[in-house]
Amino acid sequence: MQIVTEGALRLAGYAAVFDVPDRGRDVVRRGAFAGVRAEGVPLLWQHGAERPVGRLVHAEEDARGLRIVAELARRSRGAAEAAALVRAGALSGLSFGYRTRRARRDRARGLRELLDLELVEVSLVTFPMQPLARVIGLFGEEEQ
Structure with a gap:
């Protein structure tokens, strides 16, 4: 399966764990x-x-969480800045926006369990709500 265009700058990571x-x-x-x-x-x-700095080209659940691949927008100043910060190690967080379809409270542990979600967006963030949600790699040619 081809999930990115040739020469595109892309990143992979986990938006949720x-x-x-x-x-x-x-x-x-x-x-x-x-x-x-x-x-x-x-x-x-x-x-x-x-x-916006790009778009998702692949998203799927695996054993760890929601794994994503995103393509950064070519010739976008925001995408170039984001790529530079990721490369420098200054930013590696991912987060996601969603609509809840189904959740339940675990009152004993004080948690809300998210059971069915609609993915609305994924974001590069400085401080992710889920500390393990991170960019794991930046790949491709930068043509911005």
């Missing part, structure tokens, strides 16, 4: 992103709808 509570006491459960599609999902800068 299963079964690990985030800083807000939410925990994403395996299956929450069942059937997720990357088509139409933007890659944003710090959750800013006014600051």
Whole structure:
């Protein structure tokens, strides 16, 4: 399966990690992103709808969490800045925006379990809610 255009700058990582509570006491459960599609999902800068820096080209659940591949927008100043910060190790966090379809409270542990989610966006962030949600690689030629 070809998931990126030749010569494109892309990044891969985990936007969510299963079964690990985030800083807000939410925990994403395996299956929450069942059937997720990357088509139409933007890659944003710090959750800013006014600051898109690319788009998802692949998203799927694996044993660890929601693994994504995103293509950074060519000739975009914001995407070039994001790539430079990732390369420098100054930024590696990922986060996601979502709509809850199904969740339940685990009152004994003080958690909200997210069981079925609609993925709305993925963002490069400085401080991810889920500390393990990170960029794991930046690949391709930068033509920006």
